[in-house]
Amino acid sequence: MKAKTFIIITLLFVSFGFESMAQDHISPARKQAIDSLALEKVRDLSKYITLIGDKETEFSEAQRVIDRAVELFMEGSEVGVSSLFREGINYYEVREYFERLMRLNYSKVDIEWYKIEYVSDLERQPDGTYVGVITIFQKFSGYDQEGGLVYEDVTKKDITVYVKRKETQIAGKLIGFWDVLLGDIRVKETSKE
């Protein structure tokens, strides 16, 4: 149902005037429409992360949310996490990342998001797919059984966005639309002092 709604919204927002559009150029108006779609996906991801991390979310529900979250991503996407006090980057498949988040050993977890969202330009890669990056900031707080704050960080998340031209048949007519999928995510801890 959600997928259908998404396709309809996509077609409404993005396919209008598609045929007349030059294939190697995205107009500012089109870019804004694509940005909105990409931001919608990133917001969905943010909601899913909050739900997965929430200790009050039941296991079966969290699993269902993880499935939904994974659907937002291109196959093989990874999350690369680095912290201020450790060298190197830890890589996780997106599902593994969400499952680790679900299993975090805190009694209570608060995941909050800053309002700021930074959307890059869309650049074309050799196969014609457009690629961009959306940057968001997350505040994570983990509490122990007594309700004491035991861990807190603010992370910058740079999320890859792939935008591909696709076609679908509706009532026998071939309609073009832009499909948006998320890709690799780079998670960097921000400096506190």
Added chain:
Amino acid sequence: MKLNILINIILVFIFLAPAEGQNLGSITGDESDLYAQTKQVNQFFRRFNNEEDRKGNRYYPGDSLYRDNAFRKVYLKMLFDKESSFIQNSQKEEFIADVSNTDNPVFLDFHGNDWFAELATTFKYYRKKENLILFLQLEQERLGYKWVITNVYFDQFLKNFNKGDKDEINKKFLHPMSHELDFMNIHKVFDNPRYAEYYASKTYNPDYRTLLFYEVKMGNMTFEDIGPLKFHFFQVDGWYFEVNYINRPGGNSGWLITKLYKISDKEKEALIKFYLPE
């Protein structure tokens, strides 16, 4: 003069005042530092050229503030690491005046040449952890662009090809009648591996990328991790600057100019040769 100062104060206020973002989440509070931070390299380009507003919304050609010089000067000041000891204030001012010159402004071009990424990496080389530096550049291919490796810096490769003793170099050659003896003296090239490349033509330059790929293919070298990333820019005539990610609280953070030097065309050519060998 006073009017200029007033305009600058107003512009700084406009830039640094908290901007109302799109509603993603629940955190309230002052996010002005995050807005001021240059969050992506893409934003560095846009700010350098004044191609976005303070909220990060893009300006396009035809928009009244697209590449506007007054706003640009404020952005340009924000793009410098204020704590860098490699930047002289007078040079910074000169650079800003240079690139925002009304008659001949200079803009950065994402697809233009003359900017390079420098990525620190670690590899295991014969089971020992080693630091290598990869240099990359954007290259056009088919419908778009991709990053490609242009050079590799690894001290172990380098020291093996470091032409040292001039006397030694002068003695290492195959005499011009060697062919008459079926090059029976060719073994001299390989007797002492240390000097083998002295027998190559004068146009010979070791290709460190080939060495890296070969060692990786032979299983002698395996990739471990990435380290810090920086960028080298040569797109402004007469200038070189380096851009690094500064992770610290406050607005003067993110992708910022950390080094700035005046360079001649000759120096530019020599530096570029290091990132992009012929």
